[in-house]
Amino acid sequence: MEKKDIIQSFKDSLFTGLIALALFGPIVGLRTESKGEGLFITPQWGLVFLLVGLCILGRFLINLNSARKTEITFFSKFTSKFSVITEDKAKHFAITAILFAVVFPFLPFTDRYFMDVAIMILTYIMLGWGLNIVVGLAGLLDLGYVAFYAVGAYSYALIATTFGWSFWICLPLAGVFAAFFGILLGFPVLRLRGDYLAIVTLGFGEIIRIILINWYEVTNGPDGITGIPRPSFFGLPFKRSPDEGETSFHLFFNLEYSTMHRIIFLYYLILILALITNYFTLKIRKLPVGRAWEALREDEIACKSLGVNPTNTKLTAFAIGAMFGGFAGSFFATRQAFISPESFTFIESAIIVAIVVLGGMGSQTGVVLASIFLIGITEMFRDLEQYRMIAFGGAMVLIMVFKPKGILANRKPTILMHGDKK
Amino acid sequence: MNNLLSVENLTMKFGGLTAIDDLSFDAKNNQITSIIGPNGAGKTTVFNCLTGFYKPTNGQMFLHKEDSKISLRKYTDFKIAYVAKVARTFQNIRLFPAMSVLENLLVAQHNELMVASGYSLFGLLNLKTYRDKEQLAVEKAKYWLDIIGLTHRADDNAGDLPYGDQRKLEIVRAMCIEPRLLCLDEPAAGLNPKESAELNKLLKFIKTEKQTGILLIEHDMSVVMGISDHVVVLNYGKKIFEGTADQTKNSKEVIEAYLGVDE
Secondary structure: OOHHHHHHHHHHHHHHHHHHHHHHHHHEEEEEEEOOEEEEEOOOHHHHHHHHHHHHHHHHHHOOOHHHHHHHHHHHHHHHHHHHHHHHOOOHHHHHHHHHHHHHHOOOOOOOHHHHHHHHHHHHHHHHHHHHHHHHHHOOOOOOOHHHHHHHHHHHHHHHHHOOOOOHHHHHHHHHHHHHHHHHHHOOOOOOOHHHHHHHHHHHHHHHHHHHHEEEEEEEEHHEEEOOOOOOEOOOOOOOOOOOOOHHHHHOOOOEEEEEHHHHHHHHHHHHHHHHHHOOOOOHHHHHHHHHHHHHHOOOOHHHHHOHHHHHHHHHHHHHHHHHHHHHHHHHHHOOEEEEEEHHHHHHEEEEEHHHHHHOOOOOHHHHHHHHHHHHHHHHHHHHHHHHHHHHHHHHHHHHHHHOOOOOOOOOOOOOOOOOOO | EEEEEEEEEEEEEEEEEEEEEEEEEEEEOOEEEEEOOOOOOOOOHHHHOOOOOOHEEEEEEEEOOOOOEEEHHHHHOHHHOOOOOEEEOOOOOOOOOOOHHHHHHHOOOOHHHHHHOOOOOOHHOHHHHEEEEEEEHHHHHHHHHHHHHOOHHHEEHHHOOOHHHHHHHHHHHOOOOOOOEEEOOOOOOOOOHHHHHHHHHEEEEEEEHHHEEEEEEEOHHHHHHHOOOEEEEEOOOOEEEEEHHHHOOOOHEEEEEEOOOOO
């Protein structure tokens, strides 16, 4: 390495330090603490200089070894190997993953916290699979997917609290309502594509949330809906002391009462719902309507010239995607027993879209990996409190740098003429 | 020989610009009718009117069936392919690049398959009636792929094919909807002489073996003169000549339009 290069990389690392200073200065350097009669700012300049110094040193070392190149090839080699493994042995991978998911509640290290995180990840996986129909297959970028999640949750909550119907009746109804809203959104945006579509769907998501806040008589506004009935195990409720003339789950099976019973039941419920979503998507992808979705994503004009009706095709994609969002929403409502518009903000839509895009558009396995990665990492750093969103952002940046097309970007044809040669 | 298509007094105006001016011509079944003319003569606009992408300002277009005729003006958008059975290809190839060759040909049979799959219901239940229909659709795709010699690449992505093969694939994809009129917009653009010759063979095959009339826009005169039964020459939206290929070659108006006039 020549002297000129060293000076160049030194300048570069000083510049990195400047950026780090601008970032860490206000975020880490100024800490607010409440003492007695107000907030006081405690500066932590030592920590800032340590972090900035680390950044400068790290950058300089990277430049010095010109290691950047080798590092990236190392990572992409690793990840491409990974995607080859998962694509080739997709079936084995899927079976292993499902088996693991089935035995997960009974593993020795599984406690209440793990179960809650697992249920959350599975909910996002299901939402990701539902949105994958709209974004991954039909290529319609929907930034307001959380609206259907909200419609599902509120329809379930309202029907269940008003009429007292059971979960198994309300679930399909919530799906139907959400699908109806999917079509409602679909009609005005039929002619829009790309960025314009994204903006309108984003607006739709906000409209639904604002209606939920302001339509006080029906939705109870920002106070939300409380006392949403819990699901029962084929008519057996999960209660310590059941009502007169009723048998509860632990009495029927002669078990010690435990709150874990209900958690485990909810876990299997969302697992089954998610697997149904997956099975349905895999099936419908191989049907004419699924192929028409993908063709529409590829080229709408060519579709029209072949007599494919773009209106119907888009509306079915919106409706089916929304339906699964609605199912997930009613699960959310029954799990939480309380819902409010707070749970359906834009950030939720953004996370679901991120899961689909980072997983690799249209890839079912990719959605699973991206959900575990994004939600899992955010949970792992829960101790960092408000900084944990940095971990979320960092995870997204990592995927985008090393796998710009998503974790699994390979697409398999829906039908083969010559059979599977591999 | 029966008339297949009659265009009567077709006019298309974009604001102050008259792209097509009072154009009338006929195309016959089992014939190749070429539309030629210098750049900007309005050839592609004629196609866009015929295939429902534009609504003409004036004039009529009729597609003749045995003894009835249907007006193409009534159909727009996807219905022109679905109901009237007019298929087209595009000047810049419009395949579904990330889908396999076979899938491209199955999308072209979407409407029949959709009915066969009971609008997805039978398909989800995996009924035998649907599986049989799908098998038939695959066989139809194989029939066309055998003709253009691409059967061995059926499972590859359409976007990975060489340019010449993509052109041929787009034509047979249009043929999969079993059209009565096939409109080809510069199918020979960017092809080498060998590929042009293969294209000629394919078009001749379609013309003689299928109940299809072909309407062709082309700049490549070796293709136009080699296979056209009938040539319509446009310049500035007006028809300046109509006749057989040989007549066109020797027409004074056509030579003037292409090469200019001696002052």
